[in-house]
Amino acid sequence: MPSSSKQVGLKLKRFIFCMLLPTFAIILVLTYYPTIEGTILAFKDYSVFNFQNIHFVGFDNFKTIFEDPEFAIAAWNTIWWIAFSVTLQLLLGFALALLMRKPFKGRGLYAGIVFYPWALSGFAIGILWSWLLNGQFGLINDILIKMHILNHGINFLANPKYAFISVIAVNVWYGIPFFAIMILAALQSIPDSLYESAEIDGAGSIMKFFHITIPYIKPTLVSTVLLRIIWVMNFPDIIYGMTRGGPAGTTNILATYMINIVYFESDYSKASAVGLVIISALTLYTLFYLRLTSSYEMGEL
């Protein structure tokens, strides 16, 4: 008997291994190996002009990027990009979720319509908005002029002063539904009895909001914000559709800065050096995030 149960154990082990193999093999070969390879490339001289004799060049690539003033702009922009985008997405998404909390006629349809942007291609959305923000024939300018806010059209995306505000505004527009979806789901999981008993105790709307709503959905708020920060940091799509980092690098974040090096300079090692800076920031942030949340929650995300 013991030998046969051992056999069952072995069979089960083999079964588990075979089931896991395709997924983890592909992740290992196509995500983890390239991540390591990318790290090594950052210290080499691989470019479209040098395919054959790739050498180690030490920290040369890092020297090049740290001396590039556009890198510093991109690094600062990344911080502002994350801070403004996520804060405004959260606040407006929260507001929308609160407005949608109580049922009304056609709420399902309403949700279906207003939630649509979050799944659309960020790149296509970026192009779309660059047409709406067009200086001569753009709808936004026309509306602002008709409302007497502007006298004449502004070429939003060609003007460094407005371009960065514009890409952030579009990113906020794009990200509101995601927050609204997550927060609305959390709001709907609050038992009505909590509010009812608070009302009996004479609590007003503001009291209820701060003493029931906020504490109850706090885990959702924290985990959504923390994950969204990573996501927004790695979201070059909208900027790429609108400005590709221009004019003169003023709307670059690190992600678009790196992609531009790949596409326009074809200096793959220099781009890998930027990539390594991004991955380091990402790793530090993720470790911080993991410390904040339990591994159980993480598995469920």
Place this chain on the structure above:
Amino acid sequence: MRKKHVLAKSLRFFFLSLYLLAAVVPLFWIFITSVKPSTEVYTYPLIYWPRHFTFENYKFLFLFANFLQYFKNSLFVSVVSSLIAMVFATLSGYVMARYKFKFKGTLIVFLFFAQMIPAYLIMIPLFKMFSDLGLINNLWGLMIVYVNIAVSFSTIMARGFFSRIPRSLEEAALMDGCSRVGAIFRITIPLSLPGLAAIFSFSFVNTWNELFTAALFLSSNSKMTVPVALYSFISKAGIQWNVMSAGLIVALLPTILVFAIAQRYIIAGLTQGAVKE
């Protein structure tokens, strides 16, 4: 008290309508632009409603700009890669939901990190690897990259769905004489169909929208996917915005359709993890 109630209600209605406008108008404006002749696009004051509806821009797109080919390419890479990722994720997600084994925690962290590494960050080493294998400018090569993009999050989602299906149902089937695999196919898979639909839609949307790897990998015109085609449009000087708008509508339509059908399941899949029961 009653007056206050009416005021609150109308304020709520006002803001909900305002947001509805903000959400809908941009897409609507692109649609309007796409059915205008160029004479009505480049004119001031703006024409809000086209005087001559035309499908010329779409015709131009499909007949002259080779968009049918790009559309087919995109459809091929996204559908095939999402299906493969879904099958892989079903296998591994199921095991990870049902069995305890060594290193399971490590594998979960593995998935979590993999899902966090965005495609653009690893496209250079992948480009090097795939050029060594001769898989550059090849839709099958891109398809393989897309399986990788989709599989980690799909597995995380699949594990979530499977762990919410009670084990006792499968055990009952086993008692009734089903084989283990039979129980999975007769009980677990049918019950998780909504979950699988969500996984597929999610991967489809992500791969359909992917630009950066595709733009690096695909060099010949006949291989381009829709996002790469849009990219080549905006890179050229002097875009025709009516044609561009038609291209955007074509690029966005499949994901809008998928979401119209599967939004309920996708949202359930997304929020279940975040909301504690």
